[in-house]
Amino acid sequence: MKAAELTMKMQQTLVRDKSLPEGFGKMILDETDRLLSGFFEYGKGDLTLRLIPTGRGWAVEILLDAVRVKNLKLL
Amino acid sequence: MARTIVVASGKGGVGKTTLTANLGRTLAARGRKVTLIDADIGLNNLDVALDMEDRVVYDILDVAEGRISAAEALVQDKDFPELKLLPSVKCGVSDKIKAARFAAITALLNMGVDYLIIDAPAGVESGFHRAVCAAKEAIIVTTPHLSAVKDADRTARLLSTYDVRSVGLVVNRVRYDLVDRGEAVPPEKIAQLMRLRLLGALPESDLIGINALCGERGESARAYACLADVIEGRSDRIYSPPDSRGIFSFFRRRTY
Known part of the structure; x- marks a missing residue:
């Protein structure tokens, strides 16, 4: 078997679809910052980010004091 | 404060113990104070790899049960006095040493040394948990084999749930002749696929296959020296044998 075939096989074996894509953390922070800046005041409530697998990608649910404020559909 | 490094793999037989022994010796040969801990309880071989098995008097269970201090249980290497080993237990008493106790022993040995290297057992069960809990x-x-890469990848993912700051990859038993002929995946590509930093690549060696230790000269000794340089932060160079350094080999490896 050639190295290219072995590489392909290795790539297929290391299934990555269940893992978060690279840059995902930064994207969440950027999107959350964009969404919350202006109305969320530090220390005035509990901010929760819930990561939800959607099957094809991921969504982030933003909760403020356990109340859903916004759903971000990322990737 | 020592750097506490765990050597793990997931799959057995890929060379964790051999790497721990040789890396420890390479660092000790440079004057670093190194303590190796055999965390493979029940199936320990680090003392055998280091040719210390005849001198083992006490083991980690004696330390865990308070019969002796951690420093007293250490076995000193004959060639490199800066290299010491905390041996493991031969019989299966794995449950008697809890992760917290193991971490406490590690913390005791942390003083006055430069490196504390823990040889983790194969698998991702309680023994792995115990070894990883104590490391930073x-x-x-x-190895370049698919099954080993798959298990290593799972181990890397599991490590992300622990308090381990940095995770690096070492590809062992690389057949550079096959890599150069385009019949094996280069270590750089394996690291890229696993999204891990490549710390080193170690060539397949008959000498290590027989003796476990790489000696002071030869291809394996040079590869371990490169690995030690990377771990110490002195260089980023990954070992490649002289035949693989040519311009044609470089482009051939780049194309995969």
Whole structure:
């Protein structure tokens, strides 16, 4: 078997679809910052980010004091 | 404060113990104070790899049960006095040493040494948990075989749930002749696929296959020296044998 075939096989074996894509953390922070800046005041409530697998990608649910404020559909 | 590094793999037989022994010796040969801990309880071989098995008097269970201090249980290497080993237990008493106790022993040995290298057992069960809990850095060892890479990848993912700051990859038993002929995946590509930093690549060696220790000269000794340089932060160079350094080999490896 050639190295290219072995590489392909290795790539297929290391299934990555269940893992978060690279840059995902930064994207969440950027999107959350964009969404919350202006109305969320530090220390005035509990901010929760819930990561939800959607099957094809991921969504982030933003909760403020356990109340859903916004759903971000990322990737 | 020592750097506490765990050597793990997931799959057995990829060279964790051999790497721990040789890396420890390479660092000790440079004057670093190194303590190796055999965390493979029940199936320990680090003392055998280091040719210390005849001198083992006490083991980690004696330390865990308070019969002796951790420093007293250490066995000193004959060639490199700066290299010491905390041996493991031969019989299966794995449950008697809890992760917290193991971490406490590690913390005791942390004083006055430069490196504390823990040889983790194969698998990702309680023995792995015990070894990883005590470490701040991890070296994942794999061979270029698909099954080993897959297990190493799972181990790397599991490590992300622990308090381990940095995880690096070492590809062991690389057949550079096959890599150069385009019949094996280069270590750089394996690291890229696993999204891990490549710390080193170690060539397949008959000498290590027989003796476990790489000696002071030869291809394996040079590869371990490169690995030690990377771990110490002195260089980023990954070992490649002289035949693989040519311009044609470089482009051939780049194309995969």
